[in-house]
Amino acid sequence: MLGLINIFRCQKPVQSPVCGLIRYFHKEIIPVEWKKPSIGWTKLNFDGSCKSLTGKASIGGLVRNHNAEFLLGYAESIGEANSTVAELTALRRGLELARENGWNDLWLEGDAKTLLEIIEKGKKARCMEVERHISDIKSILPDFNKMMVSHIYREGNGAAHKFAQIGHDLDHPTIWRLIPPDELVTQLLQDAQGTIVLRMKEMKDKSY
Template identity: 70%
Template sequence: MLELVNILRCQKLVQSPTSFCRLIRYLHKEPIPVAWKKPGIGWTKLNFDGSCKVGSGKASIGGVVRNHNAEFMLGYAESIGIANSTIAELTALRRGLELVLENGWNNDIWLEGDEKTLVDIIVRRRQVKCMEVQKHISHINSLLPGLNNCIVSHVYREGNRAADKFAKMGHQLDQPTIWTHSPPDEVLPIFHDDAQGIPIIRKKGI
C-alpha cells in the first residue's frame, strides 16, 4: 500500500482559476513548525536524503532507520561521485530500501524524504524521460514488493534533518559506511530533538 501523506499543495493551487492570487497568499503564509514524526507502534521508519555540492557536482547520500520509539536502528552514508539532486535522492532511497530488506525489516515500513517530485514519481508511478532516472526507479520498484504494508511520504527538509546530516557526512567518506549499533556523535542532537518532537520553524515562502 502506497500513500502520499503530504499533498503537493502548490500543484493544486496552480490548477485553479485564481491560481496566481492564491499562490501569492500561499507563499506569504505565516511560518510553520515542522517536526519529525515517530512511526506507529510496530512500524519502522526510513528517512533518506541526497546532497549535491554546488559547482563541483559531487553528490552523496544518507539515511537513517528508527523504530516507533525513535530509537536508532541503522544509519548509512556514502559519496556517489558526480550526480544531480534527483539521482542522489533516488540512490539514497534505493540504498535505504536495500538495507531495510537485508535486515528483515520488511513489515510496516514508512519511507520519508524531502523531495516532493521524487515522492510523486514513486507514489504515482509517474513516467520520466531520463534513462538514468528510469533505471533507478525500476530498481526501486523491484524492491518495493518485498515490503509488507508500506507508506511513502514527503516531509519538509526541517523534518528530515537526520537524513540530511548523514547525506552531508557522505561527502567526507572514502567508502560507503553503515552504522548499526550507535549513530555518530554529530547526529545525536538531531536525534534528541526528533525523539522529543521538537519542531523547527519553517520560514514562510520556502
C-alpha cells in the same frame, strides 16, 4: 504620498529595509515535526546531497523504530551526480538495507516531494537515467509487507541530511548500527522529543 509609494515599489539595486520587512511578514510559518512510526513499523528517512561547484554527490539515511530509537544509518559518496539521482540512490540504498534487516513494515520519508509522488503514483520520469533508478526502486518495493510514503520539509529531515553531508567525506560506504555518529546525537534527541522547527514559506497572492 508619492514618497510612500516609492518605498513600497522596492526598486533594485537599492533595497529598502521596509521592503525586507514586508517580505518577511508576507511569509507563511509552517511548523515541521518528525513523527515516530507506529508500533511494529520502522521509518526510513533518506536524503541526497550534491555540491554545485564540484558536482560531487553523496547519500545518507537512517532507520528508527516506534520509540524513535536509532537502528541503522548509512552514508556514502557516489561521485558525480545531480540531486535527483542522489535522492533516488539514497532511497534505493535505504530500501536495500531495510530489506536485509527484515524490516517489513516500512515508512519512507524524504524531502524530495516530486520523486516521492513519482514512486507512489507510478508517474513516468522524463530522464532515462532517473527512470532506471525508479525502476530499480520499484523492483524492491514488493519485498515489503506494508509500505507508507510521505513527504517532509527539509527542516524535519535534518538527521538524514546530516548523514548525506557526512557521505561527502567518506572514502567508502559506511553503515552505523544502533550507535549513531556523535554529530547526530543532538538531532536524534530533538526528533525523539518531537521538537518543532518553524519553516518560513512565501505566501502566494490571492486573486479575488
